[in-house]
Amino acid sequence: MNTLSLIASLTLLATSSGVHARTQDAAPLKGAIKIDGSSTVYPITEAVAEEFNKSEKKVRVTVGISGTGGGFKRFCAGEVDIADASRPIKKAEAEAAAKSGVEFVELPIAYDGLTIVVHPKNTWCSSLTLADVKKIYSASGTAKLWKDINPTWPAVAIKVYSPGTDSGTFDYFKEVTVGKDGAIRSDISVSEDDNVLVRGVAGDENSIGFFGCAYYFENKEQLKAVGIDNGKGVIMPTVDTIENGSYTPFSRPLFIYINKASAARPEVEAFVAFYLAHATELVNEVGYVKLPAAIYAKVANNWKLRRIGTQFTTAAGDAVTTPLAQAYE
Structure with missing residues (x-):
């Protein structure tokens, strides 16, 4: 397909899916949009x-974290009108929404690769197995010193950083490392603000932490x-390993949830239409990974149809773990 044909096809797709820019002569919009949620998704939405x-x-658009x-x-x-989320909505949360009369539209908007980081002067730890990560973060873990992971590593305490328990990143990390019924150790430094975690790890040579890849x-x-x-x-x-799914189990989709009543x-x-129309460029700009074009087409169509409910939580309340596509x- 030549370039002009490709542009025409994408334009037709965007228009038919209800994702299009407002014309310059359209009357100015007024009002306020309230958004809150994930610090991981925050850079995209902001x-x-x-x-x-x-x-x-x-x-007036306000974005909380x-x-x-x-x-x-x-x-x-x-x-709030929109929730930023780094994990799918839980069954109990969906039930709470229903009890309040809130119907919602669930839209994946990007890929993230949850990234485990250490200080640059840490020359010994370049990779970890999932079992190693569990030893460090699990409440029953045995790794309090770096040498507890590898006897050739320093006999110094590991300073552990983590997102707080309200974080979807925390929930996701916990489930894939220590299990749904497991527990994360309590003697760690936590924050809902990923920038605080960045500063913490960057300021301590013996630290370890995790957050979204953009940070x-x-x-x-x-x-x-x-x-x-x-x-x-x-x-x-990397962008490639996150997008192709080989960075498993830490490659994951990010979401926005829109109150159907607010969408009226x-x-x-207009804001959500703008979000979807510009997602590919802005997702990459802030450091996350765009979804395949075929997925964005489904997202746009589900928004056009105002498809309510979640496709990522089973009736039993478990997160769907099959590939996004x-x-x-």
Whole structure:
């Protein structure tokens, strides 16, 4: 297909899916849009809000970072219009939304690669197995010193950093490392703000922490990424390994959830349409990984149809773990 044909096809897809830019002569929008949730998704949504406000100056968009869990609490109570989430909505949260009369549209918007990092002067730890990570982070873990992982490593205490318990990143990490019923050790430094975690690890040569890949990519000079050996060799978090799924189990989709009632307001409808129309460029700009074009087409269509409910949580309440291309319809 030549370039002109490709552009025409993409334009037709965007228009038919309800994702299009407002014309310059359209009447200015007014109102306020309240968003809260994941600090991982925050850079994407904040970038979208900034670009949106360049043309829609009378719409006030506020983006909070109370964590995925904290954002869902407010969203399910009808207090905010949109929830940023670094994990799918939980069964209990969906039930709370239903109890409050909140119907929602679930939209994947990017890939993230949860990244484990250490200080750049840490010359001994370049990769870890999942069993090693569990030894460090599990409440029953035995790794308190670096030498507890490898006897040739220093006999110094590991300073452990983690997102807080309201964080979707924390939930995801916990489930894939220590299990749904496991527990993370309590003697760690936590924050819902990933920038605080970045500063913590960057300031301590014996530290370890984890957060979304964008915070690592943005702070490469202050941090060192740790490769993950999941039994198939060491895999580093890169755009390619995150997108193709080989960075398993830490490659994951990121979401926004929109209150269906809020979506009836012109400013919210326009904001979400703008979000989807500009997702590919802004996702990459802030350091995350864009979804395949076929997935974005499904996202746009589900938004156009206002498809309510989740496709990523089973009836039993478990997170769907199949690849995004298979799980999302």
